[in-house]
Amino acid sequence: MTGIDELSAAATESDPGTGLRAVRALRRLVDQLEASQVARARDQGWSWQEIGDVLGVSRQAAHKKHRRA
Numbered sequence: 001m002t003g004i005d006e007l008s009a010a011a012t013e014s015d016p017g018t019g020l021r022a023v024r025a026l027r028r029l030v031d032q033l034e035a036s037q038v039a040r041a042r043d044q045g046w047s048w049q050e051i052g053d054v055l056g057v058s059r060q061a062a063h064k065k066h067r068r069a
Helices: 004-011 016-043 048-055 059-066
Strands: none
Touching (some): 004 016, 016 048, 016 059, 048 059
């Protein structure tokens, strides 16, 4: 399963195994997209507060999750 449409369809399958695998893949995709957008925001000078506000979390939570090692 790789396409977003395919994953969306699989996530609503009646078979829990198929559905849960699709949910896991979608979660991984969302995490990658979030990390990419946070990096872009930081490169453009956004503060952790601004990023946290958009993501609906505290600035501390945003920083903890996305700070660069």
